[in-house]
Amino acid sequence: MRLTIFNGSPRAERGNTSTLLGDLIEGFAKNAADMVEMHYLNSPSRRCAAAEAFQRCDVAIIAFPLYMHAMPGIVMTWLESLEPLGHGRQVKIGFIVQSGLPEARQSRAVEAFLKRLPSRLGGEHLGTVVRGGVEAMQFAPAFMFRKMRRAFAELGGQLASDGRFDEATITDLAGHETMPAWRRAIFRVLKLMGVADKCWNIPLKKNRAFEQRFDAPHAPQGGVRC
């Protein structure tokens, strides 16, 4: 099988989407000697090449980080530029949406759109994977993400063997729709202790921007919030 992946991360090769897709490709390649073609969408020329590749693909995965509760602007720009697939093509299109905030619910609004999209483009929906809490990979220890990354490799294997994502893996990866009360309680304690904000305050201090962190430079009075 030939798998064509469209990485919609504005951070392209350096983002979390890229890491997760790396795991997926590893799982895919394990079970099949087939080809994987990777495209990025973070520049006009790349979007143009990707739009051409879309016309040739058999199985497509469109992956992106959640920006403001939906796809990044560059992904929608690219989608608007696509020509519908020709008649008689049996193209399957799947999606991976990963978000910084932890709940699956954060991504459900865009997921509803994604489910209807493949038929509009002349293809068939092969599944949408939603996963929260991914931005934490930037600062939390790697062992915390082992299980998640294994699941992405499994998704790759499922694609190679069945041409689709397994519902159980999708459910596992989505995790909680909203955080259970005990997780929220722990967060509240960590917030009170100042631990929850550390992941932001450490880089803010490193960038010498800590004192300015609450600045509201465009407020009507041009003031700084205290």
Next chain:
Amino acid sequence: MSASKRLTWITNDLDLQERGGAGPPGGLPPGNSRPRQDSPTGLSSSHGARRLDAAMKVTIIDGGAGSNETEGESALYAAYLEDVIAQLESSGHRVRRFRLAELKLHSCTGCWSCWLKTPGHCPQKDDTETVIREYVDSDLVLFATPLRLGFLSALTKTMLDKLVNLFLPHIEIFRGEFVHSKRYDRYPALGCLLHAGEYDAEDLEITTEYFRRYAFHFQTELAIAANTNQPFKEVLDAIDDL
């Protein structure tokens, strides 16, 4: 509009006059608050003359195709929007419309400078900060967009990405869900005005739900959920009822 918000607005208006800054010269004289007789929608006084103290500052973020909207569906969208703006103005509201198609607008690169390096500022030199300045100084921000592929337009989404700078990186819990804290003390009411075109009621609902989600992150409701299939007056009444 609540009494306190109204007061804030009047105060702001006076401030502007004192500073000799933006805004219509001399603020809003009562004479301006009557609907124009030649209103393009033909709406008469049933819509009502507004009192000065109920006037709002409305910012419209227009994600349509811009001034090329002369034919077919996009012409219908453009005409509807023009009518809404004319009617709002004739009711005494101050309206500023940003046509995204005509702004210089780069895509968010996910660099997080606006959170972690230059808080509140996007490092890209484009029109983002002009929009943000108006946004946080508005009583209502209305996202107007034709549906594309059954969702908001890419232009609208590109703009929304840049508004991440209206939040702080820091996270809190609101109604049981994680949200980023607000950077500014005061935010406008939020609304959307969608143009379905060739898309159906389910697409309108999906896109409206998206804007509800956006509003939730600002810890508010989506105050206006309108589309151009609705009678014109419903949209205006909804805005007046804020």
